[in-house]
Amino acid sequence: MFIVIDDALTGYEAQLLTAALTAYAGPPPSCEECRTIKRSRAMAVRDGNQGMAMAMATAMGVHQRVSHG
């Protein structure tokens, strides 16, 4: 059950991350906000907090667009 949900979330995240990377396509994300969001998302994924993970993935997409777009 968790694996199925996790797979779906991973697919969703992959779409967001692909979009973010496509928009970025340059140096690795190294600003403080990027690192904070990335770390928060990684921790949420590790903890199985899917709501938080999805929120962080979305936050990253928004941040990329606002601050790096």
Ligand SMILES: [Zn+2]
């Ligand atoms: Zn950033």
